[in-house]
Amino acid sequence: MKHLQISPAWFFTDGQGEQLDPRLFALLRAIHKQNKLTQAAEACGFSYRHAWNMLQHWEEFFGTPLIEKQRGRGSRLSPLGEKLLWAEQRVAARLEPQLESLSSEINLEIAHLLEGNKPVLRLHASHGYAVALLPKYIGELPLDLQYCSPADALSALARNACDIAGFHLPIGTAPALYRDYRKRLKPRSHRIIQFITRRQGLMLQAGNPLGVTGLADLADIDLRFINRQATSGTRSLLDALLKEQAIPSANIKGFEQEEFTHSAVAAYIAANMADAGFGVEAAARQFGLDFIPLAQERYVMACHKQALNDPKFQEFLNIIRGEEFHAAVAQLPGYSSDDCGLVASVEDIFNKA
Incomplete structure (x- = not known):
C-alpha cells in the first residue's frame, strides 16, 4: 500500500521565498552528534563536497556561519546552526500528532477511492x-x-x-x-x-x-x-x-x-x-x-x-x-x-x- 506522509516545510521570505532544503536539518543533526563534518556527511549519505556546498549556500543566505571549526576537535554547530536544529525538532514534535491524524484521514479517503470501501x-x-x-x-x-x-x-x-x-x-x-x-x-x-x-x-x-x-x-x-x-x-x-x-x-x-x-x-x-x-x-x-x-x-x-x-x-x-x-x-x-x-x-x- 502507498501511504501519504505529511511533514512541515520551511520557507524564508527573502523576496524570492526560498525553501530550506530539508536535508540541511539531517546534516545539522549529524554534525551535532558526530562533531565532524566528514562523518556527518557520510551518515547522511552525502559526499563531503555536497555537504560543504550545502552549508556554504545557507551560510551565504543567512550571512553567518552554521558550523564552527574547532582545532583538533572537528566541527560543532554555531549558535544559528543550533537554533535552526532545535527549532526544526520542536516544530516536528509539536505538530506530529495533528499531522499523523490528518495523514490517516487522507490515506483512508484515497484508499476508498482507489479500492472501494473496506x-x-x-x-x-x-x-x-x-x-x-x-x-x-x-x-x-x-x-x-x-x-x-x-x-x-x-x-x-x-x-x-x-x-x-x-x-x-x-x-x-x-x-x-x-x-x-x-x-x-x-x-x-x-x-x-x-x-x-x-x-x-x-x-x-x-x-x-x-x-x-x-x-x-x-x-x-x-x-x-x-x-x-x-x-x-x-x-x-x-x-x-x-x-x-x-x-x-x-x-x-x-x-x-x-x-x-x-x-x-x-x-x-x-x-x-x-x-x-x-x-x-x-x-x-x-x-x-x-x-x-x-x-x-x-x-x-x-x-x-x-x-x-x-x-x-x-x-x-x-x-x-x-x-x-x-x-x-x-x-x-x-x-x-x-x-x-x-x-x-x-x-x-x-x-x-
Missing part, C-alpha cells in the same frame, strides 16, 4: 511512541488513527465514534485517575486490550547541571519547567504525583507553559528553553537528556466486547502480538511489550490499581 478500524488514542509505531506495522488493515486526550478517546468509544480507545493507567499511584476512567467503562459490555507499559519521569538537561533529584526540587530550585497540556494523561499523572507529595504547583516556575507531546517537551529542554519537564523516558533519550524515573504505567485500549469477534479486530490483535511489533517496542527506552494483545475484563485491569 472495513476500517478506528483507533482514538492518547499520543505515544508505541502507538505511533502502529501505522508502520499494521500492514493492509485500514487504520483510522486519531490522537486525542484519554478522556476524549473514551467519550468517542461511548458514542460509537471509534472502535478502540487508548489511554494509560499509572501503576500503584493516582487512584483518582482510575476512578475517572473506570466510571466511563461498563464491565459487561467493554473489554480491555493490554498494549504496553512505559516509564514516566523527569526529563532534565544533559548532565543534570542543576542537580535535580526528584519532584520536590521543581519547587525548591530556581529552574525553568515545561509542562504538558492540562487535558493530557501525562499532565494528570504529574498533578497526582505533586498532590501526593504536597508540592504546590504554583511554586514551580514555568508550570503554566505547555507543550503537546512528550517529544515536544524534550525538544524544548534540549533547546535550552527549559531545565526540566515531565514525560516518557523514550523522549528524554531521543534528545540526549537525563531522566529520573518516577512512575510506571500501563497503556491499554478499551473496546466493545462484541467487536472482538470482528475479523479486523482479530487482525489487529495478531499484529500487536507479533514478534515484529514486539521487537520495535523493545527499541523504545523505558517501554515493555509484555502481555501486549492480552484481552482482559474491566475488573481485572482496574483491580490492579
Whole structure:
C-alpha cells in the first residue's frame, strides 16, 4: 500500500521565498552528534563536497556561519546552526500528532477511492511512541488513527465514534485517575486490550547541571519547567504525583507553559528553553537528556466486547502480538511489550490499581 506522509516545510521570505532544503536539518543533526563534518556527511549519505556546498549556500543566505571549526576537535554547530536544529525538532514534535491524524484521514479517503470501501478500524488514542509505531506495522488493515486526550478517546468509544480507545493507567499511584476512567467503562459490555507499559519521569538537561533529584526540587530550585497540556494523561499523572507529595504547583516556575507531546517537551529542554519537564523516558533519550524515573504505567485500549469477534479486530490483535511489533517496542527506552494483545475484563485491569 502507498501511504501519504505529511511533514512541515520551511520557507524564508527573502523576496524570492526560498525553501530550506530539508536535508540541511539531517546534516545539522549529524554534525551535532558526530562533531565532524566528514562523518556527518557520510551518515547522511552525502559526499563531503555536497555537504560543504550545502552549508556554504545557507551560510551565504543567512550571512553567518552554521558550523564552527574547532582545532583538533572537528566541527560543532554555531549558535544559528543550533537554533535552526532545535527549532526544526520542536516544530516536528509539536505538530506530529495533528499531522499523523490528518495523514490517516487522507490515506483512508484515497484508499476508498482507489479500492472501494473496506472495513476500517478506528483507533482514538492518547499520543505515544508505541502507538505511533502502529501505522508502520499494521500492514493492509485500514487504520483510522486519531490522537486525542484519554478522556476524549473514551467519550468517542461511548458514542460509537471509534472502535478502540487508548489511554494509560499509572501503576500503584493516582487512584483518582482510575476512578475517572473506570466510571466511563461498563464491565459487561467493554473489554480491555493490554498494549504496553512505559516509564514516566523527569526529563532534565544533559548532565543534570542543576542537580535535580526528584519532584520536590521543581519547587525548591530556581529552574525553568515545561509542562504538558492540562487535558493530557501525562499532565494528570504529574498533578497526582505533586498532590501526593504536597508540592504546590504554583511554586514551580514555568508550570503554566505547555507543550503537546512528550517529544515536544524534550525538544524544548534540549533547546535550552527549559531545565526540566515531565514525560516518557523514550523522549528524554531521543534528545540526549537525563531522566529520573518516577512512575510506571500501563497503556491499554478499551473496546466493545462484541467487536472482538470482528475479523479486523482479530487482525489487529495478531499484529500487536507479533514478534515484529514486539521487537520495535523493545527499541523504545523505558517501554515493555509484555502481555501486549492480552484481552482482559474491566475488573481485572482496574483491580490492579
